[in-house]
Amino acid sequence: MTARFCSLAQQPAPAFAPGLAAERLGALLGGRRMWVNGTVLHYCFFDRDSDGSVIPDPETGRTRHVSWVGGKKQRDVVRECFQEWQNLGIGLSFVEVSDRSEAELRIGFQLGDGSWSTVGKDALRVGLNERTMNFGWDLTEPGERGTALHEIGHALGMLHEHQSPFAGIHWDEEAVYADLAGPPNFWSRDRTFFNILRKLDPREVNGSVWDPQSIMEYPFSAGLILEPEQFRAGLNPPGALSEADKEFVRRWYPPAAARGPAELVPFRSVPLRLGRAGQADFVVEPPETRAYTVGTFGDGDAVVVVFEERDGEPRYLSAQDDGGTPHNAAVRVRLVKGRRYVVRVRQYSSWGSGQTAVMCW
Incomplete structure (x- = not known):
């Protein structure tokens, strides 16, 4: 007897910039x-x-x-x-x-x-x-x-x-x-x-x-x-x-490291030094309430995700994936003074110098 099967909805093939290595x-x-x-x-x-x-x-x-x-x-x-x-x-x-x-x-x-x-x-x-x-x-x-x-x-x-x-x-x-x-x-x-x-x-x-x-x-x-x-x-x-x-x-999805995330201070870039599928986590405590940009720089493809901590638990706010484009990932999001945010950067690949960094401004 034929089993009942999971049926995924057909999705369009992903589109990436031409000429990628x-x-x-x-x-x-x-x-x-x-x-x-x-x-x-x-x-x-x-x-x-x-x-x-x-x-x-x-x-x-x-x-x-x-x-x-x-x-x-x-x-x-x-x-x-x-x-x-x-x-x-x-x-x-x-x-x-x-x-x-x-x-x-x-x-x-x-x-x-x-x-x-x-x-x-x-x-x-x-x-x-x-x-x-x-x-x-x-x-x-x-x-x-x-x-x-x-x-x-x-x-x-x-x-x-x-x-x-x-x-x-x-x-x-x-x-x-x-x-x-x-x-x-x-x-x-x-x-x-x-x-x-x-x-x-x-x-x-x-x-x-x-x-x-x-x-x-x-x-x-x-x-x-x-x-x-x-x-x-x-x-x-x-x-x-x-x-x-x-x-x-x-x-x-390896278990979380014993050491907590580093602080990401506005206008101060932090080198990432990530390999393929590597991830870096940061905490942001904004000094004022306004719209901020959180983004990466350098020769790498990455996804940047911003979470807001509510009752000690990260809730998804926004994300940007550069998807192999010539541009780095950057998220524009409103952060509120007195609240705590978590930024997670996961790198897909790097090229050239391989030097990448993240900054909040």
Whole structure:
């Protein structure tokens, strides 16, 4: 029997400035969806009767409202899975909030709409009253807890493992299209290609080796995979976090250093000295209330994110990613005297002298 599969929405390919060196482009592809380390990801569940989608009813020809609200048992499964990821000791943390305007991740339970999530920072592009994650079937059924772990993996920036070019999978493509066109998925050929047959760029996959045990791997029934030969009879990952999954997120989101962030004083630049995927954290305590610019200088691609501390917890304010352009990243944001802010700078790559710095002015 065909499993129910996660279905990611098709996104346009990223556009970078032409002529970028291969190493620089690879760093941008690999890091563009990843959060800066130390981010607190706030999540909420849709909980109002009015929260939902309006869809056509084939029986009456009219439209009807379908709720995004899930029951307590469904929500508890998702909460437990957030906790399982966090228990790995990673540098990200997850906090449930009731106010959707405070949540980077907004979770619905629309049955029949499939299970899916935005990938990493793509969640920030979604409107406050829209879902960044959906569960389309009962997570309390046997074997379905892995669905919640899988979608949270996407929210952390992970992609589908079977689409890794390192997998060496040779598909019976027409058999795959036919299998996914039927129940329970009813996918179009375009959706099947995007989520299964399409190969990812080697520079953006979860690791340099295919992990068939990954939580990001789909199960496949017999006859869909022709090569490797051992999977002709089917591929059945356990639906749990593999050792490679754990290693990947720990590498991208290592535990916070014992030493706290350095102070970033207005009009005083600080050298960064960061390698690829390196990060530096700073505290800003503005001497006056006004609009400030926080930006980088030098021969490097970076993302700059500004958080405001509220009750000792960093809340996302604004960010700028130079995205491989000739310009450095710079955030213009209003800072209030008496409040404390955290600036996180994560570097994708450097070139030339490799000398970079950050400043607030």
